[in-house]
Amino acid sequence: MLSDYPILRLMNNLSVPAAIVDEDDQFIQSNRGFGKFLQTLSSVPIKSLTQLLACLPSGDIKLLRKGADWFRIIETEIGERIVLQYFSRAKSVFGPTLRLLTVIEFDSHPVPKRSTLRRLFSLSAAEANICILVSRGLSVTMIALETNTTEHTVRAHLKHIFQKTGTSTQGALAHLARRCSLLPCLGDAIQETAGVPITFAQRARESSKA
Numbered sequence: 049m050l051s052d053y054p055i056l057r058l059m060n061n062l063s064v065p066a067a068i069v070d071e072d073d074q075f076i077q078s079n080r081g082f083g084k085f086l087q088t089l090s091s092v093p094i095k096s097l098t099q100l101l102a103c104l105p106s107g108d109i110k111l112l113r114k115g116a117d118w119f120r121i122i123e124t125e126i127g128e129r130i131v132l133q134y135f136s137r138a139k140s141v142f143g144p145t146l147r148l149l150t151v152i153e154f155d156s157h158p159v160p161k162r163s164t165l166r167r168l169f170s171l172s173a174a175e176a177n178i179c180i181l182v183s184r185g186l187s188v189t190m191i192a193l194e195t196n197t198t199e200h201t202v203r204a205h206l207k208h209i210f211q212k213t214g215t216s217t218q219g220a221l222a223h224l225a226r227r228c229s230l231l232p233c234l235g236d237a238i239q240e241t242a243g244v245p246i247t248f249a250q251r252a253r254e255s256s257k258a
Contacts, residue, residue: 056077059077059079063185064151064185065082066079066150066151067148068147068149069149074095074096097134104122104130118135119131119193120132130152132151152184152185152186159184160180160226165180169209171212178202179225180225181195182222206218
């Protein structure tokens with residue numbers, strides 16, 4: 049039964065559009081966000097990964113493969129970027145092999161200013177950039193691809209970012225960064241004093257835990 053697959057719980061807990069794909073590339077279950085995403089692409093029902101790819105622009109910005117898993121960054125006709133992540137293989141002794149497909153509309157998430165993050169948490173330019181990519185939902189592998197670095201380098205930056213922001217997971221960091229994007233334009237408003245940025249940083253952390 050599909051309910052026996054941990055991948056189903058993972059899909060239901062994701063905030064981004066996601067679907068479970070079987071061995072024939074058919075969508076067998078999806079969350080609400082995925083259904084809405086498909087409706088923006090075509091008025092005709094899309095039932096498979098092949099049909100989905102056919103509805104997207106043919107020009108990939110980047111494509112990364114790791115065995116049967118792949119990540120694609122696609123630019124739409126109006127310049128928006130969509131990240132498709134096809135991964136998380138799940139096998140069952142008596143059932144089929146399933147995969148999880150997630151869709152990240154790269155430019156649709158609220159994004160804090162780099163200057164804001166750097167002033168609030170004393171991040172380096174590279175750390176602030178990674179923090180923004182985490183807030184958009186990208187995995188370590190995708191961040192390494194986007195920044196043209198290694199996964200080891202990304203994890204090293206994340207370790208420092210966690211220490212500076214008081215977070216311990218990428219999910220908590222993403223939530224914190226999104227909260228910072230809702231703050232006033234701190235890059236212009238923060239006074240150059242030691243106390244004020246800390247106050248704003250503490251407020252952001254507290255609101256992200258609420």
